[in-house]
Amino acid sequence: MKTFLITENDADQRLDKFLQKSVPLLPKSLLYKAIRKKRIKVNGKRCELNYRLVAGDKLELYINDEFFNEGRTNETFLMVPGNISVVYEDQNILLVNKPQGLVVHEDNDNTPDTLINRVKHYLYEKGDYQPEQELSFAPALANRIDRNTCGIVIVAKTAAALRVLNEKIKHREIEKQYLCLLAKRPKSPEATLTHYMKKDAENNLVRVQDFPDQDTKTMITEYQVLETKGDISLARVTLHTGRTHQIRAHMAYLGAPLLGDGKYGVNALNRKYGYKHQALCAYRLTFQFQTDAGVLNYLKGKTFEVEQVWFADDFHSGRFD
Known part of the structure; x- marks a missing residue:
């Protein structure tokens, strides 16, 4: 028994x-x-x-x-580094600044070096995660971003926090803002755009169109150009929907793709400036709770930001003047 x-x-x-x-x-x-x-x-x-x-x-x-698997303490996360960049942490959640190039979960390469495994190692070393004492729960990511996008990822340290975060994300009560470099200047310096996207699974692409049909999903993207130097613009983007490759595909559809984006971008400009991956960072997160948030009520109205965004520093260094 x-x-x-x-x-x-x-x-x-x-x-x-x-x-x-x-x-x-x-x-x-x-x-x-x-x-x-x-x-x-x-x-x-x-x-x-x-x-x-x-x-x-x-x-x-x-x-x-x-x-019964009694060997649970032989965990994969102990094989990877436990060093992470912490934006904010308390007893319920952890906000991590994911570096560019790191996957959030295991992908087709089955690499153990993932963000979630680094987080588990970090929490294990702190004593906040003891897998041998947990029956069904492990720290979990409440959101995810692409391998070559950097920025804030939310980690739930408890099951109660995870339930709240899943609910709030579902009802869009957590606002995510991004910084990016655009390889061309959009016609309008700021706008809120509504278009329709369709996945091309075979080519791992998103197709954007003006009108909906039975296979499309609505995508709403708000952007503001903050500054422009030559061909390149630094912009802030707020997501009002969360679709695959939304910012990359939507801005490219406007004729202002992200610098460094090899899938939707302008390769000539990518090569000119030596950018091999998209200049995109989930740099700001605001907990805009409209209803009771249970164990996370204390976070209502709070905003957290990444202190340093590598390509913004690059932009202001004079490289694009």
């Missing part, structure tokens, strides 16, 4: 979802059978798959030991 004591990080989730995470070696068919046969009990009583766990619940599993 195996006994689990449900903590705050395990609470408020369905029993079956919890078991799929905490006992991943147990096939779903055997999980369902164990529930039917009363081999899984909560507080000594029969339970249902959809039972929602409460902190303090005692979960008893009368199943074979072979299904």
Whole structure:
């Protein structure tokens, strides 16, 4: 028999979802059978798959030991560096400035050196994350940005914080602003644009068009040109939707692609200035909560910024004069 004591990080989730995470070696068919046969009990009583766990619940599993993975402390995150650039941190969340070139999660290359693994290593070294004591929760990213985009990524350090962040992001109560370098000046110095995008999965591209059809999604992008030097403009962009490659594709559609963007940009200008990746940074984050935010209420109205953006420094150095 195996006994689990449900903590705050395990609470408020369905029993079956919890078991799929905490006992991943147990096939779903055997999980369902164990529930039917009363081999899984909560507080000594029969339970249902959809039972929602409460902190303090005692979960008893009368199943074979072979299904329990006792080697959880041999974690992949210990293989990668634990050095991260912290923008803000408290007991619930961590704001990390992701460097350009680092993936947030494992991709097709299956590299262990990801942002989330670096974060886990950092929190492990601090004593804020002890995987051997967690049954189903691990620190998680609430948002993500492309490999070659730098800037703020939100990390939930607790399950309660993750639930709030997911809800607030869904309802667009967290504003994200970006800095970028545009390889050409837009016709208007500022605008809020509404267009429609369609994914080209085969080529990993986004196609932008003026009118919607059954396969498109609305994209709304607000931009403001802050300063222009020669061919290059420094601009601030606010996202009102969160689509794949939104800023890169939308600004290119305007005729003002990002400098360094090899997918949507102007290769001649990229080569001229030696930019091999898009000059794009998620530099500012504001918690614009409109409704109750539970454990994160104290963040309402607060704004956090990256102190130094590499290409903005480049722009103001006189390189583009």
